[in-house]
Amino acid sequence: xxxxxxxxxxxxxxxxxxxxxxxxxxxxxxxxxxxxxxxxxxxxxxxxxxxxxxxxxxxxxxxxxxxxxxxxxxxxxxxxxxxxxxxxxxxxxxxxxxxxxxxxxxxxxxxxxxxxxxxxxxxxxxxxxxxxxxxxxxxxxxxxxxxxxxxxxxxxxxxxxxxxxxxxxxxxxxxxxxxxxxxxxxxxxxxxxx
Numbered sequence: 001x002x003x004x005x006x007x008x009x010x011x012x013x014x015x016x017x018x019x020x021x022x023x024x025x026x027x028x029x030x031x032x033x034x035x036x037x038x039x040x041x042x043x044x045x046x047x048x049x050x051x052x053x054x055x056x057x058x059x060x061x062x063x064x065x066x067x068x069x070x071x072x073x074x075x076x077x078x079x080x081x082x083x084x085x086x087x088x089x090x091x092x093x094x095x096x097x098x099x100x101x102x103x104x105x106x107x108x109x110x111x112x113x114x115x116x117x118x119x120x121x122x123x124x125x126x127x128x129x130x131x132x133x134x135x136x137x138x139x140x141x142x143x144x145x146x147x148x149x150x151x152x153x154x155x156x157x158x159x160x161x162x163x164x165x166x167x168x169x170x171x172x173x174x175x176x177x178x179x180x181x182x183x184x185x186x187x188x189x190x191x192x193x194x
Contacts, residue, residue, distance in 0.1 A: 009069065009070065009073060009079070011101060070091065073097070076096075077094055077096045077097075078093070078094060078096055078097035078100055079091055079092065079093055079094060079097055080092060080094050113168075113172075114141065114144040114145050114148055115145075115148050116145065116148070116149060116166040116168055116169050117166060118149060118150065118163050118164075119163060119164040119166070120162060120163055120164070121162055121163055121164045123186040123187060123188065124160060124161070124162055124186070124187040125151075125160065125161055125162075125163070125164075125165060125184060125185070125186060125187070126158070126159070126160050126184070126185040126186075126187055127146065127151065127158075127159045127160075127161075127165070127182065127183070127184050127185075128157060128158050128159075128182070128183045128184075128185075129142060129157050129178070129181050129182045129183070130157060130181055131157075131178065131181045131182075132181075135178075135181075138176050138178055141176070142173075142178065142182075143156075143159075145169060146159045146161070149161060149163050149165070149166075149169075150162075150163055151163070160187075165184065
């Protein structure tokens with residue numbers, strides 16, 4: 001496994017409290033996403049094995065990154081460790097961790113198209129936006145759309161183009177609740193923009 005993801009750990013702990021050894025085993029098993037099948041597999045592994053797994057299979061550096069990440073998540077208040085009846089450490093997600101997971105899932109919902117039908121306009125359009133940092137995914141989506149509509153970036157949040165802004169695009173801006181952050185102008189005289 002090349003990259004240990006905070007979100008992957010939080011997703012796992014969002015579905016079940018789990019011991020450190022089992023969590024480490026699952027993360028490094030290459031299971032990846034936490035689908036229903038992965039979750040079922042994780043539960044089967046935990047139930048089938050009561051002894052500690054052989055951590056010798058996992059490189060020391062990867063284990064250390066894993067423990068460091070768990071500690072960081074704990075320090076950020078996203079997960080917590082408690083002792084179980086058998087005195088083993090059990091990790092579980094906190095209320096703050098659940099909120100972060102909810103925000104991450106909301107960001108993944110931006111699956112709107114970035115390509116729209118291009119139609120040349122008689123007037124040049126200038127689109128200016130100021131989208132907050134917490135809406136970064138939506139801001140990146142908007143930049144991708146503008147680029148695909150052959151708009152040119154004058155500054156990161158100022159774009160100009162000769163094509164129409166499709167009605168579907170404007171509808172998607174509304175759906176993403178971005179209209180209050182976006183201003184669109186038509187330019188009659190080109191000035192020095194050519």
